[in-house]
Amino acid sequence: MKASNKFQVYIPWMILVAIVIFLPVIISSSYMISIMAFVALYGVLAIGMGILMGQAGLFSLVQPTWFGFGAYIAGILAARGLVPPGIGIIVSAVFVALIAYIIGAPILRLRGLYLACATFGILIIAQISFVQLGELTGGHSGLLGIPPLTIGGFVFKSDLHYYFLSWALCICCLMFCSNVINSRVGRAIRASHDSETASSSLGVNIPKYRLQIFILTSVMASLAGSVFCFYLRFAAPSIFGFHLLVELMLMAVIGGVGNVWGPLLGSFIITWLQEILRAYLGHFFPVMTGEVTAVFFGVFIILVLIYMPRGLVGWVEQIFRLGRRIYEHIKSSVAQ
């Protein structure tokens, strides 16, 4: 029983790794490979969002900002040739962790919507700063001249290279988060979401763990941002704003925040839906594709919230549980 349980835990991971490895064999279109790379990068952001909202109960809306910091810092350092691109990724992650610590320490004392308001303010401020620091960031026209990522002499240049890099990052983040959530720290965080009084009476230092999880998700977003900027060889303020935030929320909610896998599934669905809508809606609504897409997503999220309030993964879990109960019922009645 125990051995098979241990083995079962690895099955989803093996399936995910197998899909990632064999997908490029099946599909050769570099467009699809590139979209799948974005699925992984947005997935990293959405996983962080899911943990903050679902497990820790923190409505932090600054995920796109950390993504932007990761992209800009790594991009600027590489474009100016200050440090090798590989080191730049680490430098930006450390810097983002530091900023997240400085911002998070006071701001995480806010609750619920107040936290959402404050973090939303930071999102807007950061986006304005990206525009206004024109000499450094290239302002509205964006950051240009980013060289391709080079690690130890290997140059990442094709879509496939970035596809594998993005998915490696995504799987590492997913694994790390899944381990954390099922550990002492994760239990403390989930417990303090349920009852602050009870968890602190058991010795949980709530501000400490909230800050830790806030920094963890910011570093993940920063790493994804750095890979993103080397892939696009470009970064612009408009990427890291409200629009991305809404997309991330959609991913997290549609996939389901109760499970770390949910937001990744959400990222897959939303990213592809967007591509499909962009490709086909143009035929029917040539003038206002964007507006129709927004309406479509609005209706989509309402339907999901009504019929699967715990997201797709939560819904699947529910079906599995129901199936198991029926199976056990049949088994026991047969035994009788």
Place this chain on the structure above:
Amino acid sequence: MNTSKVPLHNSKHHNIGLGRNSSLLDVDRVSKRFGGIQALNDVTFSIEQGSIISMIGPNGAGKSTFINVVTGIYAPDIGQVCFQGQDITRLPAHAIAYLGIGRTFQLEELFPSLTVLENAMVGCHTRSRCGMFSSGLRLPSAKTEEQRIREEAMENLTMIGLEHKASDSISSLPLGERKLVGIARALGIQPKFLMLDEPAGGLAAHEIEKLVKVIDILVNKGLTLFIVEHNMPFVMSVSQRVIVLDGGQKIVEGTPHEVKANERVIKAYLGEEV
């Protein structure tokens, strides 16, 4: 009572106290006011190591507030709370848990998004130390610690007789079992002093029987217990001393017998029947 059985796991602190006539908890002239309500008014008493104290009083007498003050949820306006001779009046709740004061809640306050076992495992938080990195990377130290916590939590569940429901969700348990899970969770910190807030509240007779058995086990372990309760037969049967609170003030303190006979108590709380 054999007090030497009390586990002294916080070696940092155990040599500080225990001096003053073996009293474990000293409450000195504690007052707490919420707006216009004087929830606690000049409450003073001390609790000896290994004893079982109950606190009774009508609704709104300040019993739960008292537990919240001792466990650091509220800071008192005036007064001092000492645990093993150490002033804990202004310590945050989580630091007080590390000193070995455990508690349960009137409304259970369990963690519904965690399983029964996970609830008990959160209880072991103070006696484990793995941080985010070691648990995120599943280092060997994190794995062994996780295994140890799991076993200890399981032992605590076995003690309350719910080991077969370890992987169930909290919402599937009846009230009596939820109250017991609250106790198992609090036992995770290996408390020297355990405060139970209405453990028998709303329980059926057979559930109370189970509860009394669990309390017997705790007493045999040498644990010092503080029980807030409305159920009179229960209070009178388990406690060695009873403190009566009314309007935030301590009106009587004595053995169950003395308290039963006291006129002020009868007037304040018990009615004319007893």
